[in-house]
Amino acid sequence: MTATAQALLAGEVLDVAPALLGWTLTVDGVGGPLVEVEAYREDDPASHSFGGPRGRNRVMFGPPGRLYVYRAYGVHWCANLVTGPEGHGAAVLLRALEPRHGIEQMRRRRGQADDRLLCSGPGRLAQALGLTGGDDGAPIGSGRIALHPPERAGCIEVRTTRRIGITKAADRRWRYLVAGSRFVSRPGFR
């Protein structure tokens, strides 16, 4: 991982999540700029880390800059970036990115030709990038997984909404989107 990505992820998750928009995530060269993320942390009933470290959530309490990958609804994989400070059980759920690198590979993995349906949703994004439970705990920058800053920093308009698909603490507006992006999972969601 670059020094700047390391520094970014070491921060508090509510600062990290909006700042991650526009950063390009790639796995073996396949990926693109993040356009939608959600924050989860330990004092948050909706978070897997709520109640302390146990079972699958262990990686969330480890050092920042690693992937936390879990299975959702017994069907899909979903990937997070663990944030700091270490020991706090916080992570950013990767909900959507703009397909830019390795688009043909994404189409093959997804069985889907429409670019807007390649990475618009956490399950879709993980499938398009080839992330699975085997990547749980993998450090960013280890070779397969890279995170690069936006080409032009500071010109991304961030919008917030409630988080999606949860019932607890649903009123916290911890979902962050690039305003106007065509590649978010649910553009009209409030």
Place this chain on the structure above:
DNA sequence: GCCTTGATTGTG
């Protein structure tokens, strides 16, 4: 377009 439903499995 919006709403409903089934798939499928680790976790508490």
Place this chain on the structure above:
DNA sequence: ACAATCAAGGCC
């Protein structure tokens, strides 16, 4: 039982 989801099918 339930879940940080998705795709397909019905209906409008």
